[in-house]
Amino acid sequence: MLGLILLVQTLHVVIGGPPTSPEYLPVRAAEMEGYFTREGLSVDVHSTRAESGAAEALAQGQADIAATSFEAMLRFGQRPGGPTAKLIFGLTAAPPVALLVHASHAERIRSPRDLAGTRIGLTSTGAPEQAWLMAILARAHVNPAQVDLRSFGARGVAAALDAEEIHAGFVPEPAATQLVGDGRARLLVGLTSPRAVAEAVGGPTVNAGVFVRADRRPGDRELSAFLRAVLAAERLLATEPAAALAARWPQPVVGVGDVFERRLETTRSIYLRDGWVSTDAVLHTVEIVRAHLPLPSTVRVPPPQQLLFLEPLKHAR
Structure with missing residues (x-):
């Protein structure tokens, strides 16, 4: 019965970057393995060439959910006077x-x-x-x-x-x-594990993540179901032989030769545990982003706690 209720609305999801990116692979794997369907969700997944494109799609109301980088969301996903983008799930601490x-x-x-x-x-x-x-x-x-x-x-x-x-x-x-x-x-x-990243830059961080808009986010029950599927995909990536995944997944995701297998074997440890992100990680990441290149004067960065919405994740684990 739950599945029938959740299927009423299709979730439009946009993922930033190339299909081969390991940072967003859990979201793609959840779709390819049918985990969203198993959770009673109808999910329409699209990709953009760059992470900025996914952030802009969310800001413009073209997506319900965006998987992109925290920096891209800060720079391209916030509109002056517009709603705040909320991080609902952390994927990685830094680029792999x-x-x-x-x-x-x-x-x-x-x-x-x-x-x-x-x-x-x-x-x-x-x-x-x-x-x-x-x-x-x-x-x-x-x-x-x-x-x-x-x-x-x-x-x-x-x-x-x-x-x-x-x-x-x-x-x-x-x-x-x-x-x-x-x-x-x-x-x-x-930078291929959250612990290594924290040691390298002096504290917890978040890079890739899953975001929604504060004013038009899907329901909490739908988001929890979505995140359960992503968590299941992360468990799959941690345990399934890379060759078995490469054999059943499409070429745009796995690429050519044995590159996918070697990439997965070297990036299995990049994901944040259970998708959890602390306010300290958000604060530290904002500082890193600002130190690299100042944010536009039109961008107002809310306090860390206002950039997080983790209630659906609490019910998904």
Whole structure:
């Protein structure tokens, strides 16, 4: 009977970024595995090319739920005088990348404190992970003006590090693990678990999450059902062999070759436990975002507790 009641309204969900992104995989997995249907929900999932697009879709009323980054929601999901976007579920603490140093420089560069005067590679200037790099440098008391940041694209940063075009690089998984495993690079800072992120930046954070608008959110019972499906998907990702998932999921999600399997094996630990986000994590993340690039003057950031709506999650666990 519950399923029949919940099926009355279709939930329109927008996910930011490419289908291969591990940060939003639990939401995609919940759809692909039929977990939303099992919870009695009708869910229509769409993707946007960038996380900013998902934040804007929620702000413009084109989506009931958005899975995107906290920074994107702050910058693009808030309208002057408009309703506040509420975080209902935390997915990850930071982008799943690792700060690596080329093996030939490993003796000289032993920690982030040694990065002054070096060339550091990123996928692109302004990429989501840049805010986290700035936080790592700040914690190490390295002024951003003391490093030379260079952009190489998602695949290019690993190649640039391997070719010694840069001293260090923020390399996505699974390329980071492969470079370290082959002895071509050494790990300085890894961001592939909430605990590692907290140690790297000095406190709890949230990066990817699930958001609703305060003024037109779905009912609490629907949101709890939605989040139960996402939690079930996270449990699946933690235990199911990657090869089995790759065999039954569509090509846009798994990509080509064994990349999906290697990516999943290196990112299983990135998810926040039970989707829970504290006010301290919100406050710290706002500070990291602002320190990286000031928010527009038109954006008013409410107190941390007003950015969270965790009641549906409490009833979903």
